[in-house]
Amino acid sequence: MKEKNSFGERDREVTERRLLDTIEKMVIENGFEKIGVNAVAAQSGVSKILIYRYFGSVDGLMAAYIRQHDFWINFPVEVLDREQLPGFLKKMFRGQIEQLRSNPTLKRLYRWELSSGNDMIVKLREQREKIGVNLIEKVCELTDYPRKEIEVMASMLTASITYLVMLEEFCPVFNGIAINQDSGWEQIGQGIDALVDKYFKNGGDER
Template structure:
């Protein structure tokens, strides 16, 4: 029974992503999700309580910032961990069409689900910042502003890459272009994050 539930939940979550990627968030509906997953629509209510519950579960599994970000910082690995952290964010956004569509949807939509997503992201971002600031080579306000610019820049460039190829001469549709951006982020991190012996 539990195996069947897990399989059905996975199908429903996959269906959400497929519909978003193909048709956008506006196309999501209980019936459409159930049909895409080849499942009974009552199972959405049974397993997730509502369509919003299903979407939140999808986001927890796929959105970079809606799940808590444990940095596992220590003085020896803070720089490398942060570099990998931003590389993961770039990788996820570039690979996940549905996630990029979510970010676009958020800019044009106001509802309880969007508010909940934003609150989750904000809380997890604040927790991440509290960990990160312990290893900053500058004051909290500065590191907070820089981290905000990094995250916003990554998201914006990932969205722009769906529409056009070049941004400030960098090919944002290519792996090489993103590697150039990530090297720039690495340079910032090296300048702003202390290592254990500093």
Template sequence: MESKDNVRHRNKEQTKRKLLQAVGEIITEKGYSGLGVNKIANKAGVDKKLIYRYFGDGNALVEAYILEKDYWLRFAGKMQEFNDIQTPDRAREIISAILERQFTFFYEEKDMQRLILEELTSKSSLIASICNIRGNIGASLLKLTDPHFKDSGISFRGVSALLVSGIYYLVLQAKINGGTICGLDINAPSGREEIVRTIRHIIQWAYEAPEKGTTKN
């Protein structure tokens, strides 16, 4: 027979999961501005006191949700796993895979699409904090690739910035307006496949250009 402690722990985790899920549903339906302790509790079907008990306050709950869901924030505790990125060949493969997965992830996650829109149009200390954390993670990752492009005339940070922001814009444009860009429809599998291939090609070109002596200082 299951112990009382195990039952309490399981109920606590289930309630926390309901609250986190409620945050995601509200962000998808109404955006960040639709969040609030009462609204989250009502959506989850639990007493709002449990938000304070398990998370401290509403902002901490929202932050927990974002930290769990955001693609880049998942790398915060995994930086040691990228030691192999110091080798150019491995770096090219790892960075390509990371950006390809970012594109696929962002295309499929409606709540994160809405959250990025909120970041572009709203001001709040929480969103600013999340943006800073995300930026610091990216900067830490790129520190490992900086030596590969020293004196090459190539800004791999610039390449990465354009790819990351381009992924966000491509997906938001397709999801909100259903439009095409340069004749590519990423709502179609063929369009998404072409973007994934091109991400890999751009990273490959960036790494091969110094070897071929095609850059200028």
């Protein structure tokens, strides 16, 4: 009986993977606006019944793709010590840029998420919020900096990165920065590095 269940679980994993791969392909080729359960079933070769059973809906399938690839939902909050904090934060923000720029499906589904407010999207946002708050708390513990300041700094940087990455397909230049070019993003990365160093005094000085 256990062996049978194991095969059943493996079959489900394979099917879910096929559906997630199908969503990725469809979003890249046609965007998210025209995706429906019939089209997903036809392209994946998976019955609509299984789509509903495993994901609840096509929206649930797209939300599952975001959850699997989202930088913050999958971020391991392991802040080191005060001296290493600036380097940790610089690497973190550059990681967000790299991960989101390298995944065109995720960029487009973020735009879909902005226009959605269903329960699955609410849960995604709650997951991100929990991780973000946890990270902010750890930074405050290490630095004794005011929480209100850290919250604003974190919000401005993470939201700006997400917005600019989503925008680069439609707007090649933003405030003189070529956001559709690697050189432009390197400029942004260096600017974030400078902000982190200035705010945290290179990780060593007292405020």
